[in-house]
Every structure is written in structure tokens, then in C-alpha cells.
Amino acid sequence: MDTVERISSRQWQERMGSIPQSYLDQCRFLRSIVPGGISYLRSPFEFACHGDRLLNSLKFDGGLASLRLWSFLFTEKERLFLAKERGWTIFAAMKDLGQVPIITYSLPNSLTFYADEVWWAPCFSQEPHLLEKAAQLGATDELCYVRAALGAYKSNDYFPPPDLSFAGVGSCCDDFSAVMQLIEWQGYAIHWWEIPTRLDQSNTTATMVFKRTFAAQSPYQESAVRFLVQQYRGIVEKIETQFGCTLTETMLHRSIASFNKLRSQIRQLRDSVYSAKRPPLPGLEMLLAEFIAIHACSDPWEAPAVLDDLLTMVRKRSKNNESPFASDEEPLRIFWVTPPTDAAIVTVVEDRGGCICGSDYMISHAFLPIDESKPALEAIAENYMDDVMIGSSRFRAARIVAEARRYHAEGVLITGIFGASHCPYEEQVITKAVREQLQIPVLSFDVPYTPGQVSEQVITRIEGFLELLRSLRSGRNHSYDHMRC
Amino acid sequence: MRLSDDTYRSITEAIEEFSYYQINALQQFRSDGGRTIALFCATFSRSICAGFSLWPIRLVCGATEESASESERLIRPDGCDYCKTIIGNFLQKKGLHGFVDCILGLITCDQMRRTIERLSTELALPLFPVQVPATTTKGSEAFFLGNVRSISRAISTFFQTTFDAHAVRAYEEATIHCCEIIRTLILHKTLPAPLIHALLHLTTWTRPDKLLCFLQTLVSGLPLRQNRYRLSVIVTGSVLCREDDLLLNILEENNVCAIPFQCTGFPMIDGMVYDSSVTDTELIDYLSRREFQRSICARKRPNTDLYTRLQGMIVSCHASGVILKTLSFCDLWYTEKERMRQTVAVPLLVLNSGYGSGGQNRIQTRIETFLEMLV
Numbered sequence: 001m002d003t004v005e006r007i008s009s010r011q012w013q014e015r016m017g018s019i020p021q022s023y024l025d026q027c028r029f030l031r032s033i034v035p036g037g038i039s040y041l042r043s044p045f046e047f048a049c050h051g052d053r054l055l056n057s058l059k060f061d062g063g064l065a066s067l068r069l070w071s072f073l074f075t076e077k078e079r080l081f082l083a084k085e086r087g088w089t090i091f092a093a094m095k096d097l098g099q100v101p102i103i104t105y106s107l108p109n110s111l112t113f114y115a116d117e118v119w120w121a122p123c124f125s126q127e128p129h130l131l132e133k134a135a136q137l138g139a140t141d142e143l144c145y146v147r148a149a150l151g152a153y154k155s156n157d158y159f160p161p162p163d164l165s166f167a168g169v170g171s172c173c174d175d176f177s178a179v180m181q182l183i184e185w186q187g188y189a190i191h192w193w194e195i196p197t198r199l200d201q202s203n204t205t206a207t208m209v210f211k212r213t214f215a216a217q218s219p220y221q222e223s224a225v226r227f228l229v230q231q232y233r234g235i236v237e238k239i240e241t242q243f244g245c246t247l248t249e250t251m252l253h254r255s256i257a258s259f260n261k262l263r264s265q266i267r268q269l270r271d272s273v274y275s276a277k278r279p280p281l282p283g284l285e286m287l288l289a290e291f292i293a294i295h296a297c298s299d300p301w302e303a304p305a306v307l308d309d310l311l312t313m314v315r316k317r318s319k320n321n322e323s324p325f326a327s328d329e330e331p332l333r334i335f336w337v338t339p340p341t342d343a344a345i346v347t348v349v350e351d352r353g354g355c356i357c358g359s360d361y362m363i364s365h366a367f368l369p370i371d372e373s374k375p376a377l378e379a380i381a382e383n384y385m386d387d388v389m390i391g392s393s394r395f396r397a398a399r400i401v402a403e404a405r406r407y408h409a410e411g412v413l414i415t416g417i418f419g420a421s422h423c424p425y426e427e428q429v430i431t432k433a434v435r436e437q438l439q440i441p442v443l444s445f446d447v448p449y450t451p452g453q454v455s456e457q458v459i460t461r462i463e464g465f466l467e468l469l470r471s472l473r474s475g476r477n478h479s480y481d482h483m484r485c
Numbered sequence: 486m487r488l489s490d491d492t493y494r495s496i497t498e499a500i501e502e503f504s505y506y507q508i509n510a511l512q513q514f515r516s517d518g519g520r521t522i523a524l525f526c527a528t529f530s531r532s533i534c535a536g537f538s539l540w541p542i543r544l545v546c547g548a549t550e551e552s553a554s555e556s557e558r559l560i561r562p563d564g565c566d567y568c569k570t571i572i573g574n575f576l577q578k579k580g581l582h583g584f585v586d587c588i589l590g591l592i593t594c595d596q597m598r599r600t601i602e603r604l605s606t607e608l609a610l611p612l613f614p615v616q617v618p619a620t621t622t623k624g625s626e627a628f629f630l631g632n633v634r635s636i637s638r639a640i641s642t643f644f645q646t647t648f649d650a651h652a653v654r655a656y657e658e659a660t661i662h663c664c665e666i667i668r669t670l671i672l673h674k675t676l677p678a679p680l681i682h683a684l685l686h687l688t689t690w691t692r693p694d695k696l697l698c699f700l701q702t703l704v705s706g707l708p709l710r711q712n713r714y715r716l717s718v719i720v721t722g723s724v725l726c727r728e729d730d731l732l733l734n735i736l737e738e739n740n741v742c743a744i745p746f747q748c749t750g751f752p753m754i755d756g757m758v759y760d761s762s763v764t765d766t767e768l769i770d771y772l773s774r775r776e777f778q779r780s781i782c783a784r785k786r787p788n789t790d791l792y793t794r795l796q797g798m799i800v801s802c803h804a805s806g807v808i809l810k811t812l813s814f815c816d817l818w819y820t821e822k823e824r825m826r827q828t829v830a831v832p833l834l835v836l837n838s839g840y841g842s843g844g845q846n847r848i849q850t851r852i853e854t855f856l857e858m859l860v
Contacts, residue, residue, distance in 0.1 A: 138823030143816055169619040169786045174595045177619065177784065178820035184787055185824050192786045194620045194628070197592050202605070204613045207639045223635065227628045234624065392602045421816060424561035425599035 002313075003062035004322040006282055006350065009044040009055050012067060016043045019064065026309075027068050029302045030079055033086050037302075040075040041067060047074045051125045051157075058284065059347045061324050063317075065309040066285045072297060072306045073288050076113065077158050079298045083111045084160040089243060092162035093295060094149070095176055096195060098366030099384050100166045101295040102259050103235055103377075106251040107243060111298045115149040115165065115183075116176065117291070118158050122148050123342045126451040130155065137182050143175045144420035145341050145449070150179050153188060161188065164242060166235060170195040171390040174421035191238045193231040195384075196224035198391035213385050215368035218395070220385035228381035236377070252376035258300055259293075259370065265307040266293045266367045272314045274358045274407045277330050278323035280314045283346040283356030287339065290359065293366040331355035332469045335409035337400055337430060338362060338416060338423075341447045344454045345415065345462070352466050358407040360400050362389050393426035397433035404438055411469045413462075414444035441468055487713050487740070488677060496676070496703065500683045503699045507691040511584055514540055520586040520644065525571060525600075526593050527748050528617045528629075528780045530772035532660060533637065534589065536653035537646045541589075542581055543689035545749050547574040548726035548840045559603055565814045566839040567724050568600040575608055581690060587611040589636070593619075594784050594817055613639055617777075619786045626777050633773040650765035657759050657772070659693035664754035666700045671744060671751055672802070674714060675707055678733040678743035685749060686727040714742035716859055717802050721746040721795060722810040722836075723818045731845060732810055732836065735852050744802050746795060747810075752781045784817045792828055799831055805859040806832045808852070813839040832859060 007015075019041065028037030044055045052074060060066060084090050089110040093100040101112040122131050122145060130151030131141070137154070139147035152158040167180040167190050184190040198220045201210050209222040236247050269289055273281045289310060296303040317323065325331045334349060335358040346356065365386040371379045388396040404412055412434045416423040423446070431442045443465040448455050488496075515521065522539040524531070531541035552573030553566050559576075560569065574582035590601035590612045605612040615632045618625035641648060667684050670676050676684075687696055718736060720743045736743040745751055756779045763771045781791045799807065807829050811819040822835045834855040836848060 136823070138820050140820075142814060142819060167786070169784075170616070171592070171598065172595065174784075174816040177595075177786065178816045181786060181788060182820065182824060190787075192620045192622075194618045194622075194625050196628070197598065197614070197616045199614050200605075202612075204611050204639055204643060207642055208635055223628075223631060227624075227631075230624050230628075234622075393599065394602070394606065418563060419814070419816075421595040421814075422599065424564040424814075425596070425603065427561060428559060 002064045004317060004324055005062045006059040006324045007062040008059060009048070009057075011062070012060055013043045013045050015062075023064055026305070027071065029072070029075060029299050030082060032301060033083060033088065038078070038082070040078075041071045042075070044070075047071075051127075053126045054124045054342075054344060057344055057347070059282070059350065061282050061285050063313045065306075065313040066281070069285055069288055069306055069310055072299075072302065073292075076298045080111060080113055080159045083298075089164075090160055090162045092159070092165035094165060094180055095168035095172045096384065096387070097363045098294045098387075099232075099380050100168070100235065102255050102370070102380050103232060103247070103252065104166070104239065105258070105296070105300055106247045106255045107239055107245060112295050113159055113298045114295050115152065115159070116146055118149045118152040119144070119146040120339075120341055120343065121152065121158060122449065123344075123451070128449070128451065130157070131449075134179070137186065139179050139182055142419050143178065144173070144417040146173075146176045147179050149176075150182050150186075153183050153186060163189070164238070165190050167192050168195045169193075171197040173389075175419065191235065193234060194227070195390055196227050198224060198385050198387075198395070200392050200394065213368075213382055214371040214374075214379075215383065216386045218386050220382075225378065225381045225385060228384060229377045232377040232381060249376055253372065256370050256372055256376055256379060258304075259296070260372065261304055262296060262300075262307065263293055263367050263369060265304065265311060266290060269307065269311055269314060270358075270367065272311070272318055274356075276318060276323070278321075278325050278327065279331070279355050279357065280317035280323050281310070282324055282350055283336070284343055285310070286356060286359065287343070287346065287361065290361055290363065290367070294363055325350070325355055329353065332466055332473065333357035333408060333410045334469075335359070335400065335404040335407065335412045336361070337412060337414040340415040341417060341449070342454060345447065345458060348454055348459055348462055349413070349466070352463055353470070354462075354466050357409050358403050360388065360396070360403065364388055364399065389422065393422075393429040394433075396426060397430045400430055401433050401437045404434065404440070409438070409440060410473060411440055411465060412438075412442045413465070414442065416444060416446040418446040418448070441465065441472070493677065493680070496680055497683070499699075499703060500680070500687070503687065503691070503696075507687075507695065510692065510695070511540065515584065515586070521584055522587050522589050523582070523585040524589040524591055525597060526591040526617060527753050528593070528776050528782075529589060529591055529615065529633065530657075530776050532653045532657040533633070533769055533772055535656035536648050536650065536768075537637070537640050537644065538649065538652070539587075539640070539644075540692075541690075542585065544571060544574075544581060544585075545686065545689055545724055546727040547571075547580045547582055548728040550839075550841050552577065552579060553840050559607065563814055565596045565723075566812050567726065567815070568596045570726070570840060571600055572603055572607070575604060585610065587613065590614040592616040593782070596814070611643060613643075619784050621785055621787075621790070626774060629777050630770050630773050633769060637769055648769075650768050653768055653772075654761070656693055658761075659697045660688070661757045661759050663688055663693050663696050663700055664757045666697075666704055668751070668754050670704065674717070674742045675704075677737045678720075678745065679730050679737055682725070682730050682733055682745060683727070685745065685753065688754065689749070715740045716805040716856075717742040717744060718856075718859070719744050719746045719795065719798055719802065719804045719807045720750070720810055721807060723747065723812040723815040725749045725810070726840075729840065731848065732808065732852065735849050736856075739853060739856055741856060743808075744798065744804065746798055748780070748782060751798070752779065752794065755779075782817075783821055788821075792825075795829065799829060804831060806834065806855065808834045808836060808855070810836045810838075813837060
């Protein structure tokens with residue numbers, strides 16, 4: 001039942017009965033709340049019945065560790081509601097995608113989730129009620145799908161009302177800043193904090209002191225980290241005041257260490273999968289795994305076990321030269337930029353001979369190690385300076401070029417979001433950098449909201465793009481410059 | 486009683502003539518080796534720029550379909566038209582944009598942050614970046630003040646100029662007097678909104694000492710009248726560029742007093758307190774703090790102050806309605822529409838449009854329908 005292939009939801013369903021009890025017993029969440037934890041490896045139909053109907057049209061990796069990963073992610077809301085019911089503190093983090101949970105998880109008996117992640121819920125559920133609720137409050141369709149978070153706050157369908165929400169603003173997208181303001185308007189307790197901009201070094205910033213980050217050596221102005229430390233201290237103080245506790249340096253460092261472990265697992269996974277000619281794990285599983293890094297999917301105790309399981313499986317497959325992708329032809333190597341709102345697009349790419357050999361899902365700072373030798377808040381702040389979204393598009397483009405080169409991408413796919421404030425400005429910068437420095441094609445399009453089916457136009461463009469990559473690989477050197485894929 | 490057509494025309498001509506002379510003065514200033522500095526946001530005291538012998542120009546003009554289209558060489562069409570026209574006008578070196586020697590890149594909303602980045606890569610102009618925090622805490626204010634001090638040092642080093650506090654004070658005092666005159670004209674409803682709009686625009690780029698002389702001459706012939714209009718309406722929302730006056734003209738034609746309440750309107754000139762006892766060394770901090778606290782931008786988090794001041798304005802101006810005029814893809818204002826509808830105590834009309842020339846009749850119909858409802 002632990003197969004190396006891409007399977008349908010029906011096949012997943014069929015193999016549920018043959019999964020050993022011993023394995024099912026490993027897959028239990030929130031053991032710290034419920035003795036023995038709650039079993040979570042479920043059938044895709046169960047998730048579909050709870051609303052995530054898109055699962056019926058996706059393809060999954062057939063490995064048990066992958067099914068465990070899917071189940072872990074799709075039971076997050078259960079964890080949040082259960083924890084809330086048992087009196088735990090529920091925090092919502094918003095926007096920074098990776099930093100605030102490191103602080104909040106220092107508080108015992110608490111869970112933290114990212115409200116932003118609800119952005120793909122309308123696609124997974126294939127129905128727009130979150131978007132409609134958001135629209136009633138003013139967040140209409142000129143905003144990116146992250147507006148679904150407002151609908152989720154109002155509906156309680158995806159998470160219980162948080163005890164406190166931490167909203168990062170400043171150097172962030174306008175869409176979510178606007179949505180967060182509406183969330184506060186609706187009466188939810190928000191602690192605002194400021195995200196500083198990472199400036200590029202130039203002759204007009206010569207009077208500023210610049211340093212480099214511990215992990216990625218990104219240059220940043222020292223004043224930004226100094227300010228960010230104050231902002232994080234504000235978050236700590238808010239928690240301490242509101243919940244009558246003290247978050248010590250030791251507690252913060254313990255949380256950093258636990259997130260560093262997760263981050264290390266994700267890095268190992270990325271390296272193993274993205275560097276392989278025939279990736280041992282498909283793109284959707286990688287997408288899910290990468291997002292675990294930002295907040296441990298509301299269970300920092302179970303998340304490492306899920307990733308360990310996945311890593312073990314990937315290593316075994318790599319050693320045996322096994323891959324869920326067919327062996328007759330090496331799949332076309334695509335570097336993916338910006339997470340696709342509609343996960344089915346990944347399946348479309350893979351069904352047609354592509355594979356994901358690298359990603360920039362706007363969370364890459366959340367994979368990098370945090371310097372444990374520094375004071376905790378300073379270390380978290382410095383790590384945030386590696387976020388590709390808080391500085392220039394040039395910076396992000398350079399990162400994409402470096403990663404695409406590292407993993408030998410044959411093409412870059414940018415799935416934009418209509419209405420997202422960053423997309424109109426950075427798309428051309430990234431495209432130009434990739435074409436000039438890597439001489440490989442770029443396909444960019446905005447993912448439309450087409451519940452129940454992937455847009456025909458999107459499929460046609462992907463097919464054309466893959467055909468182009470195939471012809472380039474085989475030496476039939478068609479010019480791609482004429483084609484703004 | 487409304488302003489006669491002749492008076493209206495003569496004031497319009499006077500404004501145009503003053504603008505013409507100021508353009509000449511600007512050209513002369515540059516010919517003599519002076520430099521101009523462009524900025525896009527009001528949250529930086531232009532007096533500080535003057536302290537470095539720079540001629541500050543806040544670019545809230547050039548709002549044309551053509552310049553927006555020009556920007557689409559670099560960015561996609563689904564961006565804010567104000568940001569797009571900034572890029573388009575700089576690429577074409579059109580209007581005031583063509584007189585710019587360096588840019589003070591005030592990093593505000595995401596689109597402006599990215600616009601500034603595109604300018605820094607596409608133009609051979611020095612660009613001095615300053616982040617304006619969205620949050621309003623004392624810590625954020627201190628961060629902003631630190632950023633202003635830092636960039637002031639950078640400007641001083643880059644241009645090898647020393648800070649002249651005397652020049653700052655002179656610029657500041659003249660600016661305050663100008664603002665006070667225009668503020669009175671708005672509150673007394675003395676001039677039609679399109680003319681007020683033109684005067685407000687003059688405050689963003691002309692020399693304040695010259696503007697003061699012009700304004701004093703202008704108002705000396707004007708009686709202070711009130712209630713000449715059948716009703717008053719507050720116009721709030723996104724930045725209102727000089728050319729973007731269709732709404733104001735329609736309201737004026739309908740005998741409705743429009744009170745501009747956005748970063749190019751009344752809030753830009755209101756609350757301009759200046760304490761002359763502030764020492765030279767405290768001057769930059771003092772002015773920066775004032776501007777930071779005065780801002781009513783919708784991007785402030787939280788932006789409750791915007792609503793408090795808007796409500797106050799509705800009451801003090803006896804406004805019968807509010808028009809929220811937003812630019813397409815300006816998320817920060819447009820997303821406030823429902824909240825504003827439920828918060829303000831008077832009817833609200835939401836107009837979301839770009840700088841395209843189409844749809845004028847539709848806008849006119851919508852406004853007139855709204856006004857009928859108010860009456």
C-alpha cells in the first residue's frame with residue numbers, strides 16, 4: 001500500500017483499509033491535549049465531505065508519509081477548535097509568514113495559525129462563501145484571494161475566534177493590510193506591528209550601516225533589525241500583559257530551536273527532491289511540506305514527526321532511484337514562483353510531463369536557520385531580513401535566478417494573483433532577470449477563480465509552455481522570445 | 486450667491502499665470518545650479534528639503550491616460566493609476582516630472598514602495614528612500630524620525646550641502662500662512678472647489694513666499710461669504726491629482742460645495758502648527774513628528790483617526806454626504822467603502838475609477854442621482 005506513484009483520491013480511499021494499525025497509531029495530533037492524541041490519517045472523501053472538494057480532482061503521492069502529510073494539513077482546523085474548546089490560547093498570525101509563531105509558541109498551552117493561509121480555501125472547497133462574506137464587508141474582488149481570511153473570521157468555518165491576532169503591516173501587500181483593518185473593524189482583537197523595509201545598498205544609502213544576515217547573507221540596514229526587535233518586544237509584552245505570564249529568553253530560545261529543527265527538515269527535503277532528476281516527491285506534497293515551516297501547522301509536536309516520516313521516505317526513494325514520475329522520460333523541470341491559488345494547476349503541470357524542481361512561494365525565509373547564539377528576538381528579526389517580500393523585486397528576482405540555476409530549472413512558471421499589489425510590479429522584473437541570466441523561458445499568468453475546473457486557457461498555456469520546454473530540451477531550438485508564454 | 490463667471494475666469498487665469506511664472510522660476514533655479522527633489526507623499530515636511538537648498542516638488546499631477554499607459558512598458562495594467570502615471574511621466578519626462586533632479590522615495594503603501602523601486606532602476610536620478618510606518622505607535626514615530634534624520638544626513642553628504650535652519654524656518658512660516666489662507670477659503674466656502682483644488686496644488690510645488698504674495702493679493706478682492714451652495718459634500722479617498730477634477734467640476738455645476746478631504750485636500754493644510762521656539766537641532770524631528778501625526782492616510786494601522794477626523798469634518802462643514810473617490814487598484818481606500826458606509830452618519834457614494842477619459846457621463850449620472858437623494 002506504500003507505493004511510488006501518483007494516485008487519485010479514489011486510490012487513496014481504496015488503500016485506507018490496508019494501512020497498518022501501527023502506522024495509523026503514529027498519526028495522532030495534539031497528544032499534549034488529549035492523552036494519546038487524535039487519529040488524523042483519514043480518507044480524502046472525508047475531507048471532501050467537510051468541504052475540501054478539490055481533493056477529488058488532484059493527484060497525490062502514493063507513499064504513506066505523503067498521505068499522512070495531507071491528512072495532517074487538512075485536520076488543522078480540528079486542532080484549533082479542539083484546543084480552543086480545551087481552554088488553550090489561540091493566536092492568529094498574519095502576514096509575516098514564519099516569524100511571529102516562533103514567539104507565540106513560547107507561551108505554553110497555545111496554538112498559532114496563519115489566517116493568510118485561508119486564501120486557497122475557496123479553491124479547495126470549490127465554492128465562494130468566504131469570498132462572498134468578505135465582499136459584504138467591503139473586501140471585494142479587486143483584492144487577492146487573501147480576502148477569504150475576513151470571511152473565515154466571520155464564519156468560524158476554518159478557525160475559532162482567536163484570542164489575539166498579530167497583524168504585520170508596513171512592508172506588506174496592500175491587499176492584506178486592507179483586509180486586516182476590516183478584521184479589526186469587525187471587533188477582533190488585533191495587535192499591530194510594523195514590518196520594516198529592507199533597503200538595497202546604494203550611493204544614497206551610504207550613510208546607513210548595513211549588515212548581512214546569518215543564513216543567506218542578505219544585506220540589510222542595521223536600523224531595520226533594531227526597530228524590528230522593538231516590534232517583537234511589543235508582541236512579547238502584549239502576550240505577557242494579556243495572559244499574565246513571562247516569556248523568558250530561555251523559552252524563546254527553546255522555541256527557536258524547535259523551529260530550527262523544522263526548518264532544517266524542510267531544507268533537507270527541498271534539497272533531496274529539487275536536486276533529483278526524477279524528483280522522489282511530487283510538487284503538491286512539497287508545497288504542503290514547505291508551508292509547515294511557517295507555523296508547524298498548529299501542532300509543533302507532531303509536525304516534526306510528519307516531516308521526519310516524509311524525509312525517510314524521500315531518502316529511501318532517492319537511494320533506490322524511485323520516483324512517482326514515469327521513468328520513460330525525465331520530467332521537464334519547472335521552477336515555481338508564487339504559490340498557485342488553485343492547487344489543481346500543479347497536477348495539470350505534472351500530468352503533462354512537468355515536475356517542480358524549486359519554488360519561491362514567498363516563504364523562503366522560513367526555511368533558513370535562525371542564529372541561536374544571538375538574543376532571541378534579534379535572531380528572529382535578523383532572519384526576517386531574508387524575506388524576499390519585504391525588499392525590492394530585484395532582490396527576489398536574484399534569489400529566484402540563483403535557486404532556479406541551482407536546481408537546473410528548464411523553465412520558470414509564475415502564477416500571479418489578480419489584484420495582489422505586488423504582482424503588477426514584480427512580474428516583469430523576475431521575467432527579465434530569468435530570461436537574461438538563465439536564458440530559459442518564463443510563463444506567467446494570473447490564476448483565475450474557476451471552481452470545479454481548471455481554466456481551459458490556463459491548461460492551454462501550460463501545455464504550450466511544456467511543449468516549448470520539450471522542444472528546447474530536444475534541441476529543436478524554437479525561439480521563445482516571440483511567445484510571452 | 487455664487488462667484489460670477491467673470492470672477493471665476495479671472496481667478497483661473499491668475500492661477501495659470503502664477504503657475505507659469507513659477508515654472509520659469511523653477512527653470513531659472515535649476516539653470517543657476519539649484520536642484521529639485523520630488524516626493525509623492527505628504528508625510529515629509531518639504532521645509533526640511535528646503536533646508537538643504539533643494540526645491541521640493543510633491544508630484545500630484547500628470548494624471549493622464551497616456552502617462553498611465555506609458556508605464557505599462559514596465560508594469561502590468563492592474564496597478565494604481567497614480568503610481569502608474571508617476572512612472573509614465575518620469576519615463577516621458579513630462580510636466581513637473583521633467584524638472585526633477587532627485588527623488589525622496591517615501592515608502593508608504595506596497596504599490597508606492599514598488600513604484601519607487603522601479604524609478605530607482607529606470608531613472609538615472611539619485612533616490613533617497615525613507616520608510617513611513619503604517620503603525621502609529623510612539624516606537625513607529627521614533628523609527629520614522631530616525632529614518633528622516635538618516636536620510637537628511639545622506640542628502641547632506643550626497644550633495645555636500647549643510648543644513649540651513651534659517652531657510653527651513655522661512656519656508657515653514659510662509660507655508661503655514663499659505664495653508665491658513667486656503668484653509669479659511671475652504672471653511673468659508675469662498676471659492677469653488679475646482680479653484681481650491683488648483684490652489685492646493687500650488688502649495689505642493691511652488692515657492693511658499695511667492696505663493697503667499699499671490700494668495701494675499703487674490704483674497705484681498707474676495708468677500709468672505711458662506712452658504713452660497715445648496716449643499717456641501719465631503720470628497721475623501723485616494724490622492725486627487727491636479728488634472729483629476731471631473732468630480733469637483735460636476736459638483737460645482739450642480740451648485741454643491743465639495744470639501745476635499747484626502748492627502749491633497751484639507752488635511753494637507755490643516756493642523757500646521759509651528760513652534761518658533763524649537764531649536765535648530767530639534768527642527769527636523771519637530772517637523773517630522775508633526776507630519777507623521779497629521780497624516781490621515783487610510784493605510785495607517787489602525788486608521789481610526791481618519792474616521793474621527795472625517796466625522797468632525799462632516800459636522801463642522803454641515804456636509805450632507807460623503808463621496809469616497811478611489812483610484813482603481815488603490816486597495817487601501819477602496820476596501821474601506823463598506824466600513825465607511827456604515828460609519829459615517831450621512832449617505833456615501835463610492836466612485837472607483839482610473840484616469841481614463843471614458844465613462845464621464847456615467848460618473849455624472851451617478852453623482853447627480855446621489856445629489857438628488859441628498860436633497
